[in-house]
Amino acid sequence: MRWRWAIPAVLTSLAVLLPFAAWAQGIPMVNVSTSGKDMQYSLSLQLLALMTTLSLLPSLLLMMTSFVRIIIVMSILRQALGTGQTPPNNVLVGISLFLTLFIMTPVLNDIYKNAVVPYMEQGMKFDKALAAAEAPLRGFMTKQTREDDIALFMQMTRKADVDSADQVPFTTLVPAFITSELKSAFTIGFLIYIPFVVIDLIVASVLMSMGMAMLSPMMISMPFKLMLFVLVDGWGLLMGSLAASFVT
Secondary structure: OOOOOHHHHHHHHHHHHHHHHHHHOOOOOOOEEEEOOEEEEOHHHHHHHHHHHHHHHHHHHHHHOOHHHHHHHHHHHHHHHOOOOOOOHHHHHHHHHHHHHHHHHHHHHHHHHHHHHHHHOOOOOHHHHHHHHHHHHHHHHHHHOOHHHHHHHHHHOOOOOOOOHHHOOHHHHHHHHHHHHHHHHHHHHHHHHHHHHHHHHHHHHHHHHOOOOOOOHHHHHHHHHHHHHHHOOHHHHHHHHHHHOOOO
């Protein structure tokens, strides 16, 4: 126990000394070699770019896919049912991830065929592969984005109006897409909430008329809401409606 205070100091020393030890053993540092007009990056720099991309994947998943709308609707449904933390957050995130993968499969297939395969076969440069990967993703986002949201962000950036959606800058399209997804998610959540609010009002009115004001209406209404949701095949209807709400 008396040596526990030394553990942070040892770990800090290792974190400082490991780079110098690696350099002493001859591990190549990050460098860039040029030959003519082309630039070839070392393996260390490529690994650094790969790790940076992997760290940005959660943000990319949130900003440019159908995940935002799905997870918000799922969370609103759980609150409407009044089940607390059931289903738990991990379950809701897992359902949203797999439903997002199901919806985004055509877009991912286009990116794989038009960008990843040509780039891996070294038949296409990185910038062209990046442009080829952007095209299907831009098409998906444009179909889900409202024109008013695009106009709003174009006005905020003080840029001139564009003739087509393909001319909208990608940095403008992403926040407009997120704003539209939030609007769509809360609209769907409002429509889902209404039947459960009606059940709560009916149960509260019956309890008040019976003089049972001290009994919590949520305790009585939750079984009825669960029964209604199961009888109408709520999960199937919800997932089917969410998948159909995206224009592909």
